[in-house]
Amino acid sequence: MNWNPGDIVRVTQRTGEYITEVLEIHDSKLLVKVLAVTKYPTQGDLHSSYEVDVPLFHQRPALSYMEKFMTPVQGVIRYNGAIPDYKESVRQAMEREMEKLAKMAAWAERCLVELEKMHKEAFTNTK
Template sequence: MAKEQPGSIVKIHYKTGEYIGETVESDGRRLLVKVLAVLVHPTQGDLHHPYDPDTPLFHERKAAAYTEKVWVPLQDAELYNGAIPPYKDTLRIALGAEMERMDRMKRWAERCLEQLAEVRKDYGL
């Protein structure tokens, strides 16, 4: 079954998240996909200024809702053959992974600041 055919199960990249969904229709360039599961939670903040907490507009991005229909470019979809886990379970896992990633980055930044404070001392500044 081609990813363009209604009823095809696909993995898609939508905005900054990844999802499993069902193809509803295609216009030849894009697919309309009904979201069934979340694989990667969307990234927060300004994508044009990544990791900048002081940007004028810090975007809050929520995952696409269960059965929400989204248009994606044809090239952002691929057939998916695995099991489709329950949406809530995948949302919980994806959000947890994103929060864990942010916590790791926070701890990394704190360690960098500690190291740079030591380097400053070594420089005599």
Template sequence: MTAGKLAIGDKVTAVYKTGSYIGEVVDVSGVAKAAVRILAVIEHPTQGNLHQPMDPNVSFFHQRRALAFQEIALMPLSTIEPYGGNVPDYQESLKRALKSEMLKMSDLEAWAKRSLQELEQLQLEYFPN
């Protein structure tokens, strides 16, 4: 989206770092970014080191919090889209986004455990001694 198409008060979705939000435009004076007031969370930010994804043994494992209700953040214009739906309650949206992210991690953990079991079985078949 471009700054010229945004107006103060517009409801939008936007991505900030690794989280996705519903918000309200509060300033469009920038060329590459717009200031957006957070109203709800769509997707909780990703945890860990983004430069070394899936690695739990990095020197600094980032804990990323969702942006707070009514917090204003500069969002890249390229991530901003118009939003026409009802804005959910912030706390409920945060709870839903957090549970969704936790479920993804739980599913990933289950997949990793199952993959390891299959690889161990293959190891026995490949190298029976």
């Protein structure tokens, strides 16, 4: 796809996703600037998923409003919707991520309860 300065596109940068404006085209990369956040970056050590006892548990903030970065052309998707207010987009993306993690925690807790029940049934009073 051909991109032009001024095009509004959605891109992934590290583990976050952003609505951005194309500023410049450089061969197979685009220089873009952040307008809004659609997915808040993942927290923690990306090389040790779901581990909390790691040397450095990374805290990743979203990229800043108007922050510029280079992105590969192949991951760029045209964005045709309304561009939300940056600060509101950060709040909503962060809250979605928090809700997702809370659901995962509740699910994991329930799985553990059920596994403990089955373990008790299977291995208690067996001869």
